[in-house]
Amino acid sequence: MGKAKRAHHSKSTWVRLILDTFILGDKTKLQKKSIIRQKPLTNLSNHLISLRDVSKSFNNSDKIDIFKGINFDMDAGQTLAIVGASGIGKSTLLHIIGTLDRPDSGTVLFQGEDVFAFNEEKLARFRNETLGFVFQFHHLLPEFSALENTMMPALIQGQTREGAGEPAEQILIRVGLKDRLFHRVSELSGGEQQRVALARALVLKPALLLADEPTGNLDKKNSEQVHELLLELNQELCMTLVVVTHNMKLAEMMSRSVTILDGKLVET
Ligand SMILES: Nc1ncnc2c1ncn2[C@@H]1O[C@H](COP(=O)(O)OP(=O)(O)OP(=O)(O)O)[C@@H](O)[C@H]1O
């Protein structure tokens, strides 16, 4: 993917980006378990994610320096909220951590490995096996059903429809969509679509979930259910969570919270 392309992609570009995110080069080389569970920690400091001197600017009519030399570490199993006003760079940070957007300079390490030094195939496999994304604007495939959308990451790994169907159904039930499995996404409400996006992100039980406003469209009851689900998965699977949110309740549930101030990350 090009360097400075992302948040303002057109819809078709996003569909391609999502497929790129999941599609793998050589399926025969696929390893079943996620990278985090099969690889010993190689970095001495044991951090799951480290950002080293990460800088990022956008050149619009004025140059905007979003990040000016960020350093940040996060350990496996931690939960992090990224909070703050619109336009400060929350989604950009999430996309950099998730390798969907490259920093202008600096390094992003995952278990001590420089992820932007991976070739395209290794990067795609890393994303598919290790990361779960909930995008700010869902980016589901509207003509496919909730179940098909949720099965997509497993199908792309080469799993059969039967194999991919069962876990997809289970996670859709867990996000409260038992009665919507076969509905096309285009026929679902905004909140239902948001829950399908969450189910798709969770279906392969990622080591790291990156979620951009995962409950932004949900009512109080459904938000609370999703919050509980996230915390349960954090406990059950030691799933590390990074959540962009304006929901203070969700932010308070996370073990850490950061915001962006003058191009730096500040713990709140
Ligand atoms: N691809 C891009 N090209 C140019 N500018 C961009 C691009 N992506 C983001 N920006 C700019 O960078 C800034 C940060 O954007 P970002 O999407 O990270 O904000 P945010 O904190 O997630 O905001 P919100 O809460 O509204 O989602 C914004 O001013 C935005 O206009």
Ligand SMILES: [Mg+2]
């Ligand atoms: Mg955003």
